[in-house]
Amino acid sequence: RADRVGSQYFLNPSVRDAHVTSRGVTDVLCEACDQLGWTKPTKIQIEAIPLALQGRDIIGLAETGSGKTGAFALPILNALLETPQRLFALVLTPTRELAFQISEQFEALGSSIGVQSAVIVGGIDSMSQSLALAKKPHVIIATPGRLIDHLENTKGFNLRALKYLVMDEADRILNMDFETEVDKILKVIPRDRKTFLFSATMTKKVQKLQRAALKNPVKCAVSSKYQTVEKLQQYYVFIPSKFKVKCLL
Template sequence: RMTDVLCEACDQLGWKMPTKIQVEAIPVALQGRDIIGLAETGSGKTGAFALPILQALLETPQRLFALVLTPTRELAFQISEQFEALGSSIGVHSTVIVGGIDTMSQSLALAKKPHVIIATPGRLVDHLENTKGFNLRALKFLVMDEADRILNMDFETEVDKILKVIPRDRKTFLFSATMTKKVQKLQRAALKNPVKCAVSSKYQTVEKLQQYYIFIPSKFKDSYLVYILNELAGNSFMIFCSTCNNTQRTALLLRNLGFTAIPLHGQMSQNKRLGSLNKFKAKARSILLATDVASRGLDIPHVDVVINFDIPTHSKDYIHRVGRTARAGRSGKSITFVTQYDVELFQRIEHLIGKKLPAFPMQEEEVMMLTERVAEAQRFARMELREQGEKKRSRNDDDDTEEAIGVRNKVAGGKKKKRKAF
């Protein structure tokens, strides 16, 4: 049984009923067994591993108690938020160790010996190899979340290194949306006769999600996007593009047309990425444009509509993307843009989810009325993109000359010049 403190914490978070994966995994975890959990994103699996860990921590308090490995930085922050929310009343400290953030401050946080570390594999290995006095020899729990994705991003060598330096005598929870060969191999290496908790073996998209497609000529893609944003105005949107560049371009295009759009992609700095997410979460912006960096695991409570502006090349990514809406029992819509070049990819998606999708009702003539206005905004967006590119380049050149100046000044015993803020 779970202790009352934790039950209360769940209550305060508004968790009334456990989700399927929690029903399956928590009792087994409380018995002290290793777990392999197959559950897609949005199924409540963070709770499924956080609660047993916190329960065990209450029974035998110690520092550096649990390590959670995750593939992306955003996911790490999100898991940390859940640990903080569930463990705040019992004084649990967690630390996020990811790339894109200054290592020095991370080393200081590790020196304070938090109870739970949530990390991406690359940066954690950095600290294990370079931060004096930091080790995980006392670790009691290891969680690998989205294991298929950790391995797909080629973190295998890092994961091996981590497994070598943590105690064999520990509990391990492995969560993955799909059972790949790599995950099976990892399971054999890392788990002791685990209990399998599978919530859904088939690729499913949630019942409450209304999925549509629109078939359009690729040159009018932007106009159709603007049409749909107008038609469904008042909703919050997540729009997926295939590249960082297209994300940025479309965001500029929509801003020119007066929409509150913000981008989220891998070429943005970590602070900018978190800033974008928070603005969107706080409903200060109603449109988030993203690459697949954001297709997995991010729990943004109020995405009403997901638009696949560029069709995903991997059908499984479709499931992750549309899984950003209709979460936790709410309803949602998804609309996938299919151009003349995407037909085959679209058929693959329909085959994977085992459904034929209906077309989203459109008024073609209304779309065509938007084309001039959109063409003008496209021109602006292209210009702005070019300017941004040039600014970035000159900033990099500046950095090089700055460094040279800095070195000269140091040699001359002078102070390094302050960077001009742009």
């Protein structure tokens, strides 16, 4: 196991020699990583997880497919084990597809410790989502627009006790004109929280959001603009245009 000493999974040697050696990822989460086949941490996980375990706000510059979900999910679940609480973390994403992918990873990592998550996105019945929120899951993964709808209209639902905020693919969130919704969310969650911001690029909008949402953050940059993730598999198929829809299906 890469850099694993007891429960010190995902801590690189330079950090292990510092003052966080007693705060590694717990064994139960290490076992979950093993079950998922995560035997070696990715670059963003090596950079971000030790700092997250120290309680730092993080700006992660990483592409899709770089393992960034694990980079924020493991520290959040580790903290949840230390101080169990409902409505503990919120993950904002630009699309419903990404929201479901993140939820699957949270549930896979947290299955043995009973972690409950709720996906709050558009295109799905609001009433069923209201019922899910009424059960007060530990983690909410949401698109900004639908989350605002529930904050304004779902009776009894609020995020005043939130401990962690993640903005995943922040550049895409802002490019999709969710700035107003993000501002509203920031106004109704605690200022005393941990915040992780992940983005493929550091645009002016992302820099503005960083200044508004994060406290003394540390930057973990493992990607450059337009870089393709090493493990991402890409294929193309040459076919006549008239057959493309049938082949896609």
